[in-house]
Amino acid sequence: xxxxxxxxxxxxxxxxxxxxxxxxxxxxxxxxxxxxxxxxxxxxxxxxxxxxxxxxxxxxxxxxxxxxxxxxxxxxxxxxxxxxxxxxxxxxxxxxxxxxxxxxxxxxxxxxxxxxxxxxxxxxxxxxxxxxxxxxxxxxxxxxxxxxxxxxxxxxxxxxxxxxxxxxxxxxxxxxxxxxxxxxxxxxxxxxxxxxxxxxxxxxxxxxxxxxxxxxxxxxxxxxxxxxxxxxxxxxxxxxxxxxxxxxxxxxxxxxxxxxxxxxxxxxxxxxxxxxxxxxxxxxxxxxxxxxxxxxxxxxxxxxxxxxxxxxxxxxxxxxxxxxxxxxxxxxxxxxxxxxxxxxxxxxxxxxxxxxxxxxxxxxxxxxxxxxxxxxxxxxxxxxxxxxxxxxxxxxxxxxxxxxxxxxxxxxxxxxxxxxxxxxxxxxxxxxxxxxxxxxxxxxxxxx
Ligand SMILES: O=P(O)(O)OC[C@@]1(O)O[C@H](CO)[C@@H](O)[C@@H]1O
Ligand SMILES: [Mn+2]
Numbered sequence: 001x002x003x004x005x006x007x008x009x010x011x012x013x014x015x016x017x018x019x020x021x022x023x024x025x026x027x028x029x030x031x032x033x034x035x036x037x038x039x040x041x042x043x044x045x046x047x048x049x050x051x052x053x054x055x056x057x058x059x060x061x062x063x064x065x066x067x068x069x070x071x072x073x074x075x076x077x078x079x080x081x082x083x084x085x086x087x088x089x090x091x092x093x094x095x096x097x098x099x100x101x102x103x104x105x106x107x108x109x110x111x112x113x114x115x116x117x118x119x120x121x122x123x124x125x126x127x128x129x130x131x132x133x134x135x136x137x138x139x140x141x142x143x144x145x146x147x148x149x150x151x152x153x154x155x156x157x158x159x160x161x162x163x164x165x166x167x168x169x170x171x172x173x174x175x176x177x178x179x180x181x182x183x184x185x186x187x188x189x190x191x192x193x194x195x196x197x198x199x200x201x202x203x204x205x206x207x208x209x210x211x212x213x214x215x216x217x218x219x220x221x222x223x224x225x226x227x228x229x230x231x232x233x234x235x236x237x238x239x240x241x242x243x244x245x246x247x248x249x250x251x252x253x254x255x256x257x258x259x260x261x262x263x264x265x266x267x268x269x270x271x272x273x274x275x276x277x278x279x280x281x282x283x284x285x286x287x288x289x290x291x292x293x294x295x296x297x298x299x300x301x302x303x304x305x306x307x308x309x310x311x312x313x314x315x316x317x318x319x320x321x322x323x324x325x326x327x328x329x330x331x332x333x334x335x336x337x338x339x340x341x342x343x344x345x346x347x348x349x350x351x352x353x354x355x356x357x358x359x360x361x362x363x364x365x366x367x368x369x370x371x372x373x374x375x376x377x378x379x380x381x382x383x384x385x386x387x388x389x390x391x392x393x394x395x396x397x398x399x400x401x402x403x404x405x406x407x408x409x410x411x412x413x414x415x416x417x418x419x420x421x422x423x424x425x426x427x428x429x430x431x432x433x434x435x436x437x438x439x440x441x442x443x444x445x446x447x448x
Pocket of ligand 2 (some may be wrong): 402
């Protein structure tokens with residue numbers, strides 16, 4: 001899509017044999033689909049217990065939907081319109097028509113010929129269609145087991161992090177601005193590396209946090225390829241404006257990514273921002289349907305706060321109680337606009353989700369977590385690595401924004417000349433092995 005007439009390179013696509021997109025569509029997506037089918041099989045008795053024969057029949061039909069979907073994918077069939085009449089179905093079908101218009105010589109839109117970003121998002125939406133079309137399966141989260149396992153497998157790291165947070169809060173009034181800044185930067189990096197724990201790249205394999213999130217920071221520093229965290233800090237400080245009540249009114253929006261440990265790192269960061277008076281309001285943005293295996297839904301968000309509150313650990317439960325209070329008093333709020341589970345590049349948001357775009361324009365700082373959000377920020381296109389991040393956003397500038405992303409797809413902009421070449425010579429898979437990360441900032445007020 002050409003936003004504001006800004007030209008852009010080709011989209012990543014599985015049509016490029018051997019590319020990461022090709023290997024993902026050929027291997028990883030079918031694996032994820034097979035795991036979804038297995039999950040439904042394994043829950044057959046539960047469906048019978050809860051819903052009787054109707055539940056078992058729904059499960060069977062959903063499995064046949066998903067098996068057909070896997071065959072369509074593996075044999076590169078033309079994509080199909082959605083037929084579940086959900087709130088977002090027309091937006092999806094309109095997007096398919098747009099993609100069809102872009103196809104050369106009238107070739108149909110298909111899995112190995114169309115943009116990877118579209119096809120991967122489309123797969124997750126077709127999984128949801130299989131459930132929508134087979135009530136009472138429509139409310140079942142096929143990825144719930146993996147997300148809760150990631151939380152339970154990361155307990156030690158969560159305890160360490162909540163203890164660290166409470167220590168910061170206890171000492172906060174004695175902190176100098178430098179100490180406050182250093183604490184913020186540490187928690188920002190912990191949230192950044194929390195993004196390693198993603199179940200899509202691992203095709204559902206356990207990807208929980210085993211090491212101490214604090215102790216591992218010094219060793220990870222050298223793997224941060226772009227570090228604009230000082231600009232994030234100065235944006236936050238500049239956003240402190242005394243309103244009539246003399247209180248600070250900064251609003252921070254966090255576009256969430258994965259549940260489990262990563263979500264805890266985001267809640268801890270958000271708690272610090274409010275407790276340190278750096279933000280008056282935090283708006284969390286999650287997904288309205290189960291997405292990319294481990295992405296946060298409203299149920300995951302509420303479950304995680306409740307679990308942390310109920311933990312048999314003093315500082316975990318203290319943190320969970322505080323987070324529940326922030327939600328109750330409205331300091332924190334959770335939102336799940338359907339745009340986040342559409343396939344659109346973010347440069348389309350101002351037109352295709354104008355309400356969301358104008359909401360985000362009211363933010364003082366937007367933190368985008370994770371790789372899929374980075375792919376949508378940059379349009380998942382084959383940019384030269386030295387193209388500035390601002391340029392790759394192609395006009396998507398609702399407010400000062402920062403991507404906190406571990407690299408798991410072969411799109412990366414804003415690097416120094418020679419930086420990508422050096423990395424490729426050392427580690428050919430540096431863009432997709434999840435070992436590297438960026439803290440990449442862009443602001444409408446910064447000269448382009
Ligand atoms: O957004 P996240 O959770 O950081 O990563 C999502 C992801 O795992 O899924 C896609 C590959 O299947 C890539 O965008 C990325 O590897
Ligand atoms: Mn994710």
